[in-house]
Amino acid sequence: MLMLSLIGIGCGDPQQLTQAAIGAINAADLILIPRKGTAKSDLAELRRSICADVLTSARTRIAEFDLPVRDADDPDYRKGVDDWHDAVAAVWSREIANHLGGEGRVALMIWGDPSLYDSSLRIARRLDPLPAIEVIPGITSIQALCAAHALPLNEIGEPFLVTTGRLLRENGWPAGVDTIVVMLDGGAAFQTLDPEGLQIWWGAYLGMPDQIIMAGELAEIGHRIVAARREARERHGWIMDSYILRR
Incomplete structure (x- = not known):
């Protein structure tokens, strides 16, 4: 089966990682690191640094990918967000299929407030095929x-x-x-x-x-x-x- 772990990593301080987060990172077969353009390159670097610090599993692969950009000028806010979530889910699905296939554990490290505004769970439930989903909570902003x-x-x-x-x-x-x-x-x-x-x-x-x-x-x-x-x-x-x- 395919398992997706959404791992809360706090707001930027690696010392805020929980033991549960470290365990989930090391249990993953694949870790996906999203790139949000050069303006937010330090967010990808934060995730790379966390992997360098706590990842000890030799079998875990890391794959980086570019995230689609939401059309902030769309006059229909909800439709714009829905379209963006569909696009992000398609990229997640593609990366999982390319690097892992239909079985194993894939992890995404979630920065900030996944319970409030990250939308990772909404995107995860649009994946094809739909994985089992677990959430590892972290420090919120x-x-x-x-x-x-x-x-x-x-x-x-x-x-x-x-x-x-x-x-x-x-x-x-x-x-x-x-x-x-x-x-x-x-x-x-x-x-x-x-x-x-x-x-x-x-x-x-x-x-x-x-x-x-x-x-x-x-x-x-x-x-x-x-x-x-x-x-x-x-x-x-x-x-x-x-x-x-x-x-």
């Missing part, structure tokens, strides 16, 4: 963000909400909560809010050597975050950031 700021996420007895930059920009502050976590924000959507009375805890490249964190009153540091974010994107060619807002 929400955990890393809270740890970086030594911050408890929720107030005592109070809920919080995880949302996206797109929804925050389109709909404003969600009703019924005073704490929100914002992810997948390509354009600093907090700028669309009235900053008075809001605190922000922001972080980029969490767990990586280039980690940046900033915190304070949004009215006072919002512009500094925007500037730091712009400079970091220009330097690296990409940015993945998240933040917590509280009122």
Whole structure:
């Protein structure tokens, strides 16, 4: 049978690997490493470094491949994402067939938050043939963000909400909560809010050597975050950031 292991590797710090993740990496017959273009080459390098550090199985093969790019200009957001997932699944299926065939264990190391926004499980369920799927959980960027700021996420007895930059920009502050976590924000959507009375805890490249964190009153540091974010994107060619807002 064919088994696919989706292995959470945290947000960039190899020391965040769990023993379960190390075991799953070494149990694999094939490890697939996606390349996301030169702008995100350090993500592929992170996976290579993890293999160099913890992979001891001589029989495990490593194959790299280029990921399709999502059409960010598609006016139908959901259709654009579905089309992209289909394209990624086709590439996964092709690489598995070329390097492993229909039997064995294939692994993908998942960076970031597979439970929230990585979509690896949605893609995995489109593979042909459909493999058995296991998930090895890892540190999420929400955990890393809270740890970086030594911050408890929720107030005592109070809920919080995880949302996206797109929804925050389109709909404003969600009703019924005073704490929100914002992810997948390509354009600093907090700028669309009235900053008075809001605190922000922001972080980029969490767990990586280039980690940046900033915190304070949004009215006072919002512009500094925007500037730091712009400079970091220009330097690296990409940015993945998240933040917590509280009122």
